[in-house]
Amino acid sequence: MRIRFLGTAGHAGWPAPQCTCASCNRALAERRLPLRVTVDDRFRIREGAVVGPVPPGYSVTVTADGVLVVGPDGGRLLYARSAPGPQPAPPPVEAAAAGNGSAYASSPPDQQVDMVIVDAAQRPEVIGELRRSGVVGVTTAVVAVGGDHRVRSPQEFARRARLWGALAPSDGAEMSCPPAVWPESRPHGPHRTLITGGARSGKSTEAELRLLAEPRVVYAATGAVPDPDRDPEWARRVELHRNRRPWWWRTEQTIELAEVLKRTRGAVLVDCLGTWLAAVMDENGMWDDDPPEDAEEMVEGRIHGLLEAWRTTQAYVVAVTNEVGSGVVPATRAGRIFRDHLGLLNQWVGAESEEVVLAAAGRVTELP
Structure with missing residues (x-):
C-alpha cells in the first residue's frame, strides 16, 4: 500500500x-x-x-x-x-x-x-x-x-x-506499507540520561515525555511517602504527578536506587536524585549538629554504590536532579553540605551518562 x-x-x-x-x-x-x-x-x-x-x-x-x-x-x-x-x-x-x-x-x-x-x-x-x-x-x-x-x-x-x-x-x-524506511532507533538500554534544572523548570515533564513511548516503565519515586493527614499539600502534589503518568507505569517508593537499576529491564524514571540524597543523608544522621563519626563515610558509600549501578545498568534510565549551585551560598551548615554533595553527585552521574539535559523555563538544552 x-x-x-x-x-x-x-x-x-x-x-x-x-x-x-x-x-x-x-x-x-x-x-x-x-x-x-x-x-x-x-x-x-x-x-x-x-x-x-x-x-x-x-x-x-x-x-x-x-x-x-x-x-x-x-x-x-x-x-x-x-x-x-x-x-x-x-x-x-x-x-x-x-x-x-x-x-x-x-x-x-x-x-x-x-x-x-x-x-x-x-x-x-x-x-x-x-x-x-x-x-x-x-x-x-x-x-x-x-x-x-x-x-x-x-x-x-x-x-x-x-x-x-x-x-x-x-x-x-x-x-x-510495509515500510521501506524506518525511524531512527530510539534510545534502548543500556542508556542513561540526566535531566537537571531549577525548581519548576520542567525537569519532570521532560523526563516523563521521553518515556511515553516505552512499553515498560518503573517510576522510582524517592520522595517521602505522602500522608494526607500530616501534609495534605504534599499528598496533592504526589497525586497530581501520579495521575498524569500512563496507567501502566509502575511506581516504586524507594531510596534503594542501586537495587532498582541493577534488576530492572526496560525503562526507569528516577525522580529525583536530590530527594534521594537528602534521604540518605538523613538516614545517616548528617543533618545533626553532632553527626556520627562514620556519617560521611556511609553517605559516600551509598553514593558510590549508586554510581556503580548507574554505570552498569542494562535499563534505559532517565533521572531528574536539582541544580542547587546557581544561587547564593546557603546560610546554614546543612544547606552547604547538601549543596556540595549534590553538586558532586550531579557531576559524577553526568560523567557516566550518554546524555545530560538542562531544563529552564520549560525548555531543554542538550549539554555536549
Missing part, C-alpha cells in the same frame, strides 16, 4: 487560522494542513472511520486500537485511536519489588502491524500502549502526526518524535 499524507497537522492546521501565538508564528515557514491520509489514492482514512467506499481487495476493521486497514499485498496499517479507552486501575505503589518492571503483554504475531499513524500531539502515550500490547513491534514504522499549537514548534514536534522512535512527515510525504 502507498500511504500519502496530504496534511499532517491537527484539525485546524498549523498555523491555525487567525492565531498569532508563538507556536503558530514559528510554523509560518512550513505550513501544515489539517490531517488527511489516503491509501493508494483510492480512499481516505481518519480516526474511527474510512471516508468513501472500500475498494475490492482491501479489508477495513474497527478495533479497540483504531482502524486497521489490510491491503491487497498484505500490508497492515493501523490508524490509532487518540481518545483514551477503558483503562485498568494503575499498579499499586510498591515500597520494594523483586520484579523487573511492569507487566508486558505480548500479542500474537498476527496482531502486529506494519505501520501505525498516531496523533502524537493528542496522546503520544498511545505509542507505549501499542508497544506494550505487541501491536507495534520492532519492524513497525510509527508515524507521528497531528502537530499544532499545543506543541511549541514544528522542530519541537520532530524532536519528540525522534525520542519516541517515530517519523514526523511533512505535508505531501508518501510512504509504503
Whole structure:
C-alpha cells in the first residue's frame, strides 16, 4: 500500500487560522494542513472511520486500537485511536519489588502491524500502549502526526518524535506499507540520561515525555511517602504527578536506587536524585549538629554504590536532579553540605551518562 499524507497537522492546521501565538508564528515557514491520509489514492482514512467506499481487495476493521486497514499485498496499517479507552486501575505503589518492571503483554504475531499513524500531539502515550500490547513491534514504522499549537514548534514536534522512535512527515510525504524506511532507533538500554534544572523548570515533564513511548516503565519515586493527614499539600502534589503518568507505569517508593537499576529491564524514571540524597543523608544522621563519626563515610558509600549501578545498568534510565549551585551560598551548615554533595553527585552521574539535559523555563538544552 502507498500511504500519502496530504496534511499532517491537527484539525485546524498549523498555523491555525487567525492565531498569532508563538507556536503558530514559528510554523509560518512550513505550513501544515489539517490531517488527511489516503491509501493508494483510492480512499481516505481518519480516526474511527474510512471516508468513501472500500475498494475490492482491501479489508477495513474497527478495533479497540483504531482502524486497521489490510491491503491487497498484505500490508497492515493501523490508524490509532487518540481518545483514551477503558483503562485498568494503575499498579499499586510498591515500597520494594523483586520484579523487573511492569507487566508486558505480548500479542500474537498476527496482531502486529506494519505501520501505525498516531496523533502524537493528542496522546503520544498511545505509542507505549501499542508497544506494550505487541501491536507495534520492532519492524513497525510509527508515524507521528497531528502537530499544532499545543506543541511549541514544528522542530519541537520532530524532536519528540525522534525520542519516541517515530517519523514526523511533512505535508505531501508518501510512504509504503510495509515500510521501506524506518525511524531512527530510539534510545534502548543500556542508556542513561540526566535531566537537571531549577525548581519548576520542567525537569519532570521532560523526563516523563521521553518515556511515553516505552512499553515498560518503573517510576522510582524517592520522595517521602505522602500522608494526607500530616501534609495534605504534599499528598496533592504526589497525586497530581501520579495521575498524569500512563496507567501502566509502575511506581516504586524507594531510596534503594542501586537495587532498582541493577534488576530492572526496560525503562526507569528516577525522580529525583536530590530527594534521594537528602534521604540518605538523613538516614545517616548528617543533618545533626553532632553527626556520627562514620556519617560521611556511609553517605559516600551509598553514593558510590549508586554510581556503580548507574554505570552498569542494562535499563534505559532517565533521572531528574536539582541544580542547587546557581544561587547564593546557603546560610546554614546543612544547606552547604547538601549543596556540595549534590553538586558532586550531579557531576559524577553526568560523567557516566550518554546524555545530560538542562531544563529552564520549560525548555531543554542538550549539554555536549
